[in-house]
Every structure is written in C-alpha cells, then in structure tokens.
Amino acid sequence: MKDFLRQNGILLLVIAFLLSVLIGALSLVMGGQADPLSNIVNTVTAPVRGGIAAAADWVEGVYGYVFHYGEMDRELKDLRAQVRELEEKERQWEEAIRENEQLRQLLDLQARRRDLTFETAKVTARSTSNWESTLTLSKGSGDGIEAGDCVITETGVLVGVVAETGLNWSTVSTVINTDTEMGGIVNRTFSAGVLEGDFALMNQGKLKLNYLPEGAQLVSGDEVLTSGRGDMFPSGLPVGQVEGVFTDPSGQTRYAVIVPAVKLDSLIEVFVIKDFEIVE
Amino acid sequence: MTRRDFIHKWFVYALGLLPVWVLDAYILPRYPLFGAVVPMLLPLAAAAVAVLEGAYAGTGFGMAVGLLWELAYPGGFGGQVFFLALAGMAMGAVSQYALSQSFPGCLICSAGVLGLLDCLRVARMLFINAAGLSDLLQVAVPEFLWSLAWTPLVWLLFRAIYNRVGGTKLA
Numbered sequence: 150m151k152d153f154l155r156q157n158g159i160l161l162l163v164i165a166f167l168l169s170v171l172i173g174a175l176s177l178v179m180g181g182q183a184d185p186l187s188n189i190v191n192t193v194t195a196p197v198r199g200g201i202a203a204a205a206d207w208v209e210g211v212y213g214y215v216f217h218y219g220e221m222d223r224e225l226k227d228l229r230a231q232v233r234e235l236e237e238k239e240r241q242w243e244e245a246i247r248e249n250e251q252l253r254q255l256l257d258l259q260a261r262r263r264d265l266t267f268e269t270a271k272v273t274a275r276s277t278s279n280w281e282s283t284l285t286l287s288k289g290s291g292d293g294i295e296a297g298d299c300v301i302t303e304t305g306v307l308v309g310v311v312a313e314t315g316l317n318w319s320t321v322s323t324v325i326n327t328d329t330e331m332g333g334i335v336n337r338t339f340s341a342g343v344l345e346g347d348f349a350l351m352n353q354g355k356l357k358l359n360y361l362p363e364g365a366q367l368v369s370g371d372e373v374l375t376s377g378r379g380d381m382f383p384s385g386l387p388v389g390q391v392e393g394v395f396t397d398p399s400g401q402t403r404y405a406v407i408v409p410a411v412k413l414d415s416l417i418e419v420f421v422i423k424d425f426e427i428v429e
Numbered sequence: 430m431t432r433r434d435f436i437h438k439w440f441v442y443a444l445g446l447l448p449v450w451v452l453d454a455y456i457l458p459r460y461p462l463f464g465a466v467v468p469m470l471l472p473l474a475a476a477a478v479a480v481l482e483g484a485y486a487g488t489g490f491g492m493a494v495g496l497l498w499e500l501a502y503p504g505g506f507g508g509q510v511f512f513l514a515l516a517g518m519a520m521g522a523v524s525q526y527a528l529s530q531s532f533p534g535c536l537i538c539s540a541g542v543l544g545l546l547d548c549l550r551v552a553r554m555l556f557i558n559a560a561g562l563s564d565l566l567q568v569a570v571p572e573f574l575w576s577l578a579w580t581p582l583v584w585l586l587f588r589a590i591y592n593r594v595g596g597t598k599l600a
Contacts, residue, residue: 158488158518165492165514172499173507190500201455275458279466279572280550283503313503320503327559348560352465352568414459 181296183315192316198273199287206417265383266424268292270300272416273318282326282351283312286419290314299375299382299422306410307375307386308419319421324388324409325351332378333358333388335405340365341376342405344388350406354413355392358405365403367391373407383425438594442478442490445590449474449583450497466568468576470583471498472546475513476520476539477580477587480530481595484521491517512549516542532584539580540573547573 175184183191213221270292274285288294300308300321309323310331322328329346335358342358342365350356358373371391377384389409396403430438453470461467475494479487495513499505520538528534547569554565 158485158514161485161488161492162511162514162518165488165495165511168492168496169507169509169511171507172505172510176506187500187505190497194501197451198455201451205456205459274455277454277458277467277502278469278504279568280554281504285503348554349564349567352564 332376334376336372473583479520480524487517487521
C-alpha cells in the first residue's frame with residue numbers, strides 16, 4: 150500500500166489536502182470578500198465571462214427574433230396596452246402625491262424620503278450548481294459593492310442579495326436560494342413574516358413567507374414586499390405574489406408560498422443598492 | 430520524456446479542459462434540462478484523464494480540476510481539491526488494475542465519482558437539515574443521470590488528446 154501510494158502520487162495528494170485546507174481557511178476568514186486566490190481567478194476570467202454572456206445573449210436575441218416573432222408581436226401589443234394603463238395610473242398617482250403633500254403640510258409631518266444609491270451591473274453567469282441559486286455580476290468591490298447589498302431589476306423588483314465580492318465581480322444569492330432570510334410584508338393586509346428560501350421550493354423557482362401571524366387572511370395573488378425590519382435591507386421592494394397558504398408540518402406556524410416577481414433566467418442587467426436611507 | 434514534452438503534454442490537456450469548463454460554467458447553466466437540471470462536467474474530465482493516464486497523472490489532473498472548481502465557481506470551501514485528487518488517484522488505479530483504459534471503464538469511473546459527489550451533497554444537506562431525502566433525491570438523481578449522459582463527449586475529447594500527446598507518445 151505504502152509503495153502504491155508512493156508511486157501513485159501521495160505527494161500530490163498531500164499538496165491537494167494542504168490546498169483544500171488553505172482555501173477553506175481563507176474562505177472562513179474573508180467572510181463576504183472573496184479569498185485572494187478566487188479573486189485573482191475570477192478577476193482574470195471576468196472578460197471571458199462577459200464575452201460569453203454577451204455572445205449568448207446575442208444568439209438568444211437572434212433566435213427569439215427568428216423563431217418567436219409572432220409571440221414578440223403579441224407581447225408588444227400587450228405591453229403597449231399596459232403602458233397606456235400605467236400612464237393613466239401615473240396621472241392618478243401624481244394627483245395623490247400632491248394631495249399627500251398637502252395633508253402632510255396640514256398635519257405638519259416631514260415628508261417620507263427614500264434615498265437609494267445604485268450601481269448598474271450585467272449578469273455574466275448563472276447558477277452552476279443544482280444545489281443553489283446564484284448569479285454572477287460584472288461589478289464588484291472596485292465599484293463599491295459589498296456583501297449584503299440588495300440587487301433589484303429596473304422595475305425595482307428584488308433579485309437577491311450580494312453574497313461575495315471580488316475586485317470586478319460579485320456573486321448574488323437570489324431570492325429563492327436556501328440562505329435567503331429577510332423580513333417580508335403582505336401589501337394588502339400588512340401581515341409581516343420572514344422571507345426564507347426552501348430547498349424543495351427553490352427547484353420550483355419559489356420561496357416561503359414564514360411565521361405568518363395567526364389571524365393573517367392572505368389570498369392568492371397578494372403582493373409581498375420587503376419589510377425593511379432590522380434596517381439591513383430597504384423596505385418596500387416587491388418580492389412576488391402569494392400562491393397559497395399552508396401550515397407547517399409541526400402544525401404550529403403557517404407559511405405562504407411566494408412566486409417571485411423576477412424572472413431569474415432572463416435577467417441581463419440589474420441594479421445593486423449600494424446605500425439606502427429611509428426617513429419617515 | 431523531457432521536461433519540454435511533459436509541459437507540452439499537460440498544456441494540451443489543459444487546453445482540452447477549457448471547452449469543458451466554458452460549457453459547464455457559462456453555457457449549460459443558461460439552458461437547464463426541463464428548466465431545472467444542469468450537468469457537472471468537471472468530474473467527468475477528471476475521470477477521463479485518470480482512466481487514460483493512470484493513478485499518478487489522475488491525482489495531479491484531479492487536483493488541477495478541483496482547484497479550478499474551487500476558485501472559478503461560487504461558494505467553494507476547499508474540499509473539492511482534495512476530493513478530486515483522491516478520486517483521480519482511485520479512478521486511475523482502478524482502471525489500471527481492475528478495469529480497462531476504455532470508454533466502459535471511464536463510464537464506470539464517472540458514475541462512481543458523480544455518485545459519490547451527489548451522495549456527499551445529500552448527506553451534507555441531510556446533516557444540516559436543509560431538506561427531506563425525497564426532495565434531495567429529486568435533484569441528485571436527475572443531476573447524476575444528466576451528467577453521466579455527457580461522458581461520451583468528454584471521453585472523446587480527452588481520448589483524442591491522449592492519442593496525440595498522451596502516455597509516452599512525446600517521448
């Protein structure tokens with residue numbers, strides 16, 4: 150056995166073991182920052198990742214144009230109808246905002262201010278494993294992005310939270326990933342709970358709103374937003390819609406299954422919230 | 430084999446690993462099978478080279494593949510380097526002494542390493558109580574089968590490299 154190991158790379162095995170320990174220790178010590186070795190590899194390969202993502206997006210675009218023209222045409226008509234509807238709603242909102250300002254002045258209340266600082270980034274890679282749901286972005290600590298920053302779409306829908314940052318790249322743990330844990334609130338009933346990733350639901354592209362209050366009367370289609378509790382994440386970011394309400398196997402708590410509003414497999418560009426301040 | 434031949438040989442193997450890595454990391458995750466499963470190609474590359482080149486080279490190539498897996502993919506914790514080096518050594522030895530340096534041998538070794546990887550992942554998830562066994566198997570089994578289906582392609586690639594520069598051909 151000794152001779153076999155000596156002839157068949159025991160020294161290489163020892164080196165592999167030491168490298169494993171080194172990488173593990175560095176990952177532990179660095180926390181949300183990528184360890185130096187990963188940082189170098191991912192920084193060097195970032196242009197390759199970006200190039201492949203751009204090429205694949207272009208090919209998908211051409212394919213969609215050629216083979217889904219009718220579908221795109223229908224979608225365009227639907228979107229035009231939605232824009233008209235939204236323009237009408239915007240007119241109503243502007244009126245409501247004016248009225249809100251007047252009422253605040255009347256009651257001598259300070260205006261509610263929500264300051265968010267954004268950084269745009271491209272999605273250059275998607276989950277490489279079936280055991281987690283992540284995205285790789287084209288920007289990192291060099292652009293001021295830090296672990297724990299929220300990532301949203303152009304319409305403000307929550308995509309996930311930055312899990313690890315390198316110099317010019319970062320990894321986002323999406324809303325459906327098993328390590329997601331943040332405060333959530335149902336917009337219609339103001340029922341608060343904890344948004345959590347669940348392994349079984351992750352593979353269906355969904356997540357949980359756990360620990361719902363006993364009297365919460367949720368219906369399918371209710372909108373769920375981030376609650377901002379703990380001041381770790383901004384409040385009011387749309388997460389998704391309630392699909393159904395279930396009781397935990399223990400029978401003690403109820404939870405809602407949430408269908409995220411974000412389409413993770415078609416994301417191209419996202420916005421990282423680098424800083425936020427909400428003043429009531 | 431001179432040092433130059435040695436470097437030339439392993440440079441060509443590294444070039445062979447490149448398309449496998451690009452496919453595994455950047456192309457296939459965009460198009461998951463049935464909207465859910467993406468295959469693991471890197472262990473197949475380690476298996477193919479270990480079967481073709483034997484235990485010693487299998488250990489080294491396994492270590493290199495493990496390093497690539499840890500450093501270029503998100504969420505690494507170091508274990509893959511040692512695991513794939515050990516697996517490379519075991520697969521090389523098994524193919525040298527028990528199986529043959531052929532496609533069936535590679536298929537058996539690939540099934541072994543993929544099965545072991547999935548078993549370890551399932552055990553870890555069960556240990557941390559992340560999900561039930563049936564939920565975990567719903568991911569592990571399709572992942573295992575879908576990954577294994579890529580073995581012929583990876584084998585053909587590395588077999589072609591072996592035919593040009595493998596073994597002591599450059600000597």
